[in-house]
Amino acid sequence: MPAAISLEECRALAFEALSNAGVSRANADAMADHITRAEADACKSHGLFRLPGYVASVKSGAADPGAEPDVVDMAPGLVSVDGRRGFAPLAIARGRTLLAEKARSQGVACMAIRNAFNFAALWPDIEPLAEQGLVAFTFVNSRSFMAPAGGTEALFGTNPMAFACPRGAGRAPMIFDQASAATARGELQIAARDGHAVAPGAGLGPDGKPTTDPAEILKGVQLPFGGYKGSSIALMVELMTGGLSGGNFGHESAADYKHDGGPSNVAQSFIAIDPVRLAGPGFPAHVEELFERLLSNGEARLPGDRRLAARARTGEEGITVEDTLYATVRELAGRT
Amino acid sequence: MPAAISLEECRALAFEALSNAGVSRANADAMADHITRAEADACKSHGLFRLPGYVASVKSGAADPGAEPDVVDMAPGLVSVDGRRGFAPLAIARGRTLLAEKARSQGVACMAIRNAFNFAALWPDIEPLAEQGLVAFTFVNSRSFMAPAGGTEALFGTNPMAFACPRGAGRAPMIFDQASAATARGELQIAARDGHAVAPGAGLGPDGKPTTDPAEILKGVQLPFGGYKGSSIALMVELMTGGLSGGNFGHESAADYKHDGGPSNVAQSFIAIDPVRLAGPGFPAHVEELFERLLSNGEARLPGDRRLAARARTGEEGITVEDTLYATVRELAGRT
Numbered sequence: 001m002p003a004a005i006s007l008e009e010c011r012a013l014a015f016e017a018l019s020n021a022g023v024s025r026a027n028a029d030a031m032a033d034h035i036t037r038a039e040a041d042a043c044k045s046h047g048l049f050r051l052p053g054y055v056a057s058v059k060s061g062a063a064d065p066g067a068e069p070d071v072v073d074m075a076p077g078l079v080s081v082d083g084r085r086g087f088a089p090l091a092i093a094r095g096r097t098l099l100a101e102k103a104r105s106q107g108v109a110c111m112a113i114r115n116a117f118n119f120a121a122l123w124p125d126i127e128p129l130a131e132q133g134l135v136a137f138t139f140v141n142s143r144s145f146m147a148p149a150g151g152t153e154a155l156f157g158t159n160p161m162a163f164a165c166p167r168g169a170g171r172a173p174m175i176f177d178q179a180s181a182a183t184a185r186g187e188l189q190i191a192a193r194d195g196h197a198v199a200p201g202a203g204l205g206p207d208g209k210p211t212t213d214p215a216e217i218l219k220g221v222q223l224p225f226g227g228y229k230g231s232s233i234a235l236m237v238e239l240m241t242g243g244l245s246g247g248n249f250g251h252e253s254a255a256d257y258k259h260d261g262g263p264s265n266v267a268q269s270f271i272a273i274d275p276v277r278l279a280g281p282g283f284p285a286h287v288e289e290l291f292e293r294l295l296s297n298g299e300a301r302l303p304g305d306r307r308l309a310a311r312a313r314t315g316e317e318g319i320t321v322e323d324t325l326y327a328t329v330r331e332l333a334g335r336t
Numbered sequence: 337m338p339a340a341i342s343l344e345e346c347r348a349l350a351f352e353a354l355s356n357a358g359v360s361r362a363n364a365d366a367m368a369d370h371i372t373r374a375e376a377d378a379c380k381s382h383g384l385f386r387l388p389g390y391v392a393s394v395k396s397g398a399a400d401p402g403a404e405p406d407v408v409d410m411a412p413g414l415v416s417v418d419g420r421r422g423f424a425p426l427a428i429a430r431g432r433t434l435l436a437e438k439a440r441s442q443g444v445a446c447m448a449i450r451n452a453f454n455f456a457a458l459w460p461d462i463e464p465l466a467e468q469g470l471v472a473f474t475f476v477n478s479r480s481f482m483a484p485a486g487g488t489e490a491l492f493g494t495n496p497m498a499f500a501c502p503r504g505a506g507r508a509p510m511i512f513d514q515a516s517a518a519t520a521r522g523e524l525q526i527a528a529r530d531g532h533a534v535a536p537g538a539g540l541g542p543d544g545k546p547t548t549d550p551a552e553i554l555k556g557v558q559l560p561f562g563g564y565k566g567s568s569i570a571l572m573v574e575l576m577t578g579g580l581s582g583g584n585f586g587h588e589s590a591a592d593y594k595h596d597g598g599p600s601n602v603a604q605s606f607i608a609i610d611p612v613r614l615a616g617p618g619f620p621a622h623v624e625e626l627f628e629r630l631l632s633n634g635e636a637r638l639p640g641d642r643r644l645a646a647r648a649r650t651g652e653e654g655i656t657v658e659d660t661l662y663a664t665v666r667e668l669a670g671r672t
Contacts (some may be wrong), residue, residue: 244615
């Protein structure tokens with residue numbers, strides 16, 4: 001029987017577990033918020049499930065649990081954040097206020113974050129921007145897990161990107177958040193555990209040959225979605241993260257990694273644009289018309305709709321946490 | 337025997353053909369330049385091959401051959417261009433100067449173009465930005481040809497995007513330029529003509545069922561590359577074009593179309609970022625190290641490398657033009 005808890009309890013558990021591990025109040029707040037938002041939207045793989053990893057990276061000495069990110073105003077449209085080997089959620093939250101301010105005053109702004117430990121979901125990072133009426137992009141890399149199209153060795157991270165578009169009339173923004181890898185790493189791990197094959201195109205074995213055996217892919221390399229086109233997207237994400245921030249590319253992040261089961265020291269960037277200053281006040285209605293057409297087209301769905309449906313449910317009903325994880329989290333929180 | 341001509345002759349032929357059709361000097365210059373750059377890089381499908389379509393859209397009255405684009409400085413980081421029903425190359429060239437200026441002074445800038453007829457390649461639009469040291473994105477839609485993932489009816493255009501990263505030491509920028517569609521429309525047309533099947537995933541027949549018969553797909557709808565992830569990219573391109581500019585979405589462009597074989601009235605946007613102001617002066621060397629690793633990884637290649645190899649060749653040797661097309665172009669240019 002999974003445990004049923006409220007979102008408040010989820011936040012409290014996460015905060016206490018992080019505090020117990022020595023994470024500063026500001027960092028634990030930002031991280032607990034991120035974890036709780038993932039749980040609220042039923043993104044289980046980025047919720048409490050990540051907590052033991054965060055704690056591990058404090059214990060290994062990889063991440064600095066008390067880091068105060070350094071937010072620098074680099075130009076009228078540019079924000080630079082040095083995460084100072086801390087966790088990404090605080091670096092993002094601290095920089096985002098200035099980013100949004102610049103996007104409103106200049107019409108567009110860009111933020112690059114380096115030297116921050118991250119393996120969280122991306123959509124919570126840009127949803128606050130879209131809630132202020134901004135169109136937003138974010139890109140983050142990870143340590144190398146993926147070969148470029150045509151390659152056989154890990155070079156790119158799984159390299160997700162997310163894109164958010166504000167909607168009128170009090171609706172939550174449309175956000176997609178997707179890895180450049182054909183298959184999520186967690187999915188490969190679960191398939192390997194359960195002995196299932198994965199779809200062709202997910203990766204190569206250690207021999208450099210295509211395989212559908214997830215255990216072989218985990219020993220070899222993952223591949224980008226959609227062949228060379230997805231590989232271009234993954235390359236773009238590397239350039240927009242390690243490149244633009246001057247931080248780690250995927251291979252540099254891999255070289256830095258302490259193999260502690262926690263996040264890696266990676267880079268991230270954001271672009272925020274005020275659409276109404278370009279498209280005029282008709283922007284939300286125009287976009288809504290496109291979304292309506294999409295939703296009446298066969299079985300097509302808007303990205304993120306399952307997340308938002310979960311959010312509507314968990315706000316009232318709370319969430320469930322798988323038994324073993326719940327025990328682990330309670331232990332980390334000193335509740336046993 | 338295809339005709340062998342110099343790039344200068346290609347440019348002269350294109351300019352004369354457009355001038356004969358009543359295209360103004362400024363527009364014909366920008367369009368001939370675009371066509372010649374495509375030919376120089378062996379992008380045959382976007383070179384002289386497009387000339388009869390441009391002329392057709394003048395004859396049908398769809399496009400205004402003498403349009404003077406209206407470039408407006410909307411905010412410190414924003415440029416808006418109304419193409420005034422003219423051709424896109426001049427609208428882009430006119431707006432790009434201000435865009436680059438803003439990117440340099442603000443660190444990042446964004447430009448949206450609406451009401452411009454476009455079916456050209458994208459990489460020539462951002463290469464001049466990257467040659468000035470800017471990282472650049474561009475997005476353009478087309479009239480509806482593609483269903484969203486899960487859908488059965490055309491909603492999105494083929495919706496290409498391009499991304500450019502400057503390189504140091506006098507190297508041409510790395511640029512990828514790729515449609516959101518699984519298969520290029522021209523490829524489907526050629527496969528249909530030759531009676532070849534296309535790869536699974538390219539599209540649906542008019543019955544809404546997946547097919548590998550290109551003739552059926554041309555009567556039905558194309559599909560995005562990489563399933564729902566490519567579909568998200570296509571949606572992002574619609575939002576960044578018709579959405580951000582207040583111009584046409586793909587379905588609006590389709591409703592406007594005069595079925596003259598020429599380009600459609602579409603929208604485009606650009607983002608330009610000064611990477612050195614964020615990453616510091618080490619940016620080019622850092623990026624070059626990533627590229628070197630990529631190039632030593634199996635058979636992996638840098639996007640655009642075939643284009644640049646062609647460019648090195650055609651600068652000295654000129655280009656070849658298929659016989660029938662050459663005759664058509666000469667006739668349009670009044671050379672017969």
